[in-house]
Amino acid sequence: MKISYGLYMVMTNPVVGYEECARAGVRCGVPFIQLRMKNATRDEIVSEAWKVREVTRGTDSLFIVNDDVTIAKEVDADGVHLGQGDMSLAEARKIWNVPGKIFGLSTHSEKQAETAIDQKPDYIGIGPIFPTPTKAIADPDLGVERAGAIAKSTPLPHVVLGGIDGTNLAEILQAGAVNYCAVRAIMQSPEPEVEIRKLQNIWAEYIL
Numbered sequence: 001m002k003i004s005y006g007l008y009m010v011m012t013n014p015v016v017g018y019e020e021c022a023r024a025g026v027r028c029g030v031p032f033i034q035l036r037m038k039n040a041t042r043d044e045i046v047s048e049a050w051k052v053r054e055v056t057r058g059t060d061s062l063f064i065v066n067d068d069v070t071i072a073k074e075v076d077a078d079g080v081h082l083g084q085g086d087m088s089l090a091e092a093r094k095i096w097n098v099p100g101k102i103f104g105l106s107t108h109s110e111k112q113a114e115t116a117i118d119q120k121p122d123y124i125g126i127g128p129i130f131p132t133p134t135k136a137i138a139d140p141d142l143g144v145e146r147a148g149a150i151a152k153s154t155p156l157p158h159v160v161l162g163g164i165d166g167t168n169l170a171e172i173l174q175a176g177a178v179n180y181c182a183v184r185a186i187m188q189s190p191e192p193e194v195e196i197r198k199l200q201n202i203w204a205e206y207i208l
């Protein structure tokens with residue numbers, strides 16, 4: 001059985017600010033909320049991370065920090081997300097050796113998804129599906145069918161991402177993906193809760 005939860009919210013430059021955006025995610029019951037601040041200092045990230053920690057604490061939303069396990073540990077987040085060019089999962093687990101913490105790993109091809117199995121991440125990201133300006137140096141886009149096929153074949157929980165919004169989510173789910181991130185589609189809205197609920201409604205039609 002695939003682990004099925006729908007939207008994993010990645011927060012990068014939300015127009016309403018990180019704290020308010022996280023509040024919207026919590027109100028909507030989004031199960032994962034990731035803080036992804038690129039081009040920010042460590043102090044700036046820690047400061048926002050503490051606010052998101054307080055907003056998510058004791059709620060149904062798990063708080064994931066992108067890139068830096070030392071920040072995740074410092075603010076007692078629920079997990080960390082690491083990319084192919086970030087610290088290895090093994091090293092991160094040594095630094096943050098606390099039972100129950102979540103370790104996610106990005107993958108960008110069938111081979112990386114296969115190799116990920118041995119590293120035992122709690123989930124993998126699969127992307128990008130479409131070209132995206134949100135990631136500075138994105139990997140070549142996989143397309144809907146290829147991303148869906150990886151999602152269907154991996155034994156690991158997955159989340160697909162890259163260019164996903166309300167206009168293409170249905171075809172992505174039809175291709176076999178179950179969980180997904182949408183960054184710009186939510187972050188660029190002055191009403192993130194409205195955009196979250198739109199995506200959640202599309203997902204519920206296809207998956208529930």
Ligand SMILES: Cc1ncc(COP(=O)(O)OP(=O)(O)O)c(N)n1
Pocket residue numbers: 008010034036038066067081082083084085086104105106124125126135136159161181
């Ligand atoms: C859930 C999820 N999947 C993939 C990524 C991308 O991580 P990475 O490849 O390290 O790129 P950056 O996000 O660090 O630019 C992610 N953050 N979250």
Ligand SMILES: Cc1nc(C(=O)O)sc1CCOP(=O)(O)O
Pocket residue numbers: 010106107108125126127128129131132133134135138139161162163164181182183184185
């Ligand atoms: C953060 C990130 N990681 C990707 C990957 O392929 O691993 S694509 C991506 C950005 C997705 O943003 P948007 O929804 O705005 O296109």
Ligand SMILES: [Mg+2]
Pocket residue numbers: 066067081082083086
């Ligand atoms: Mg990274």
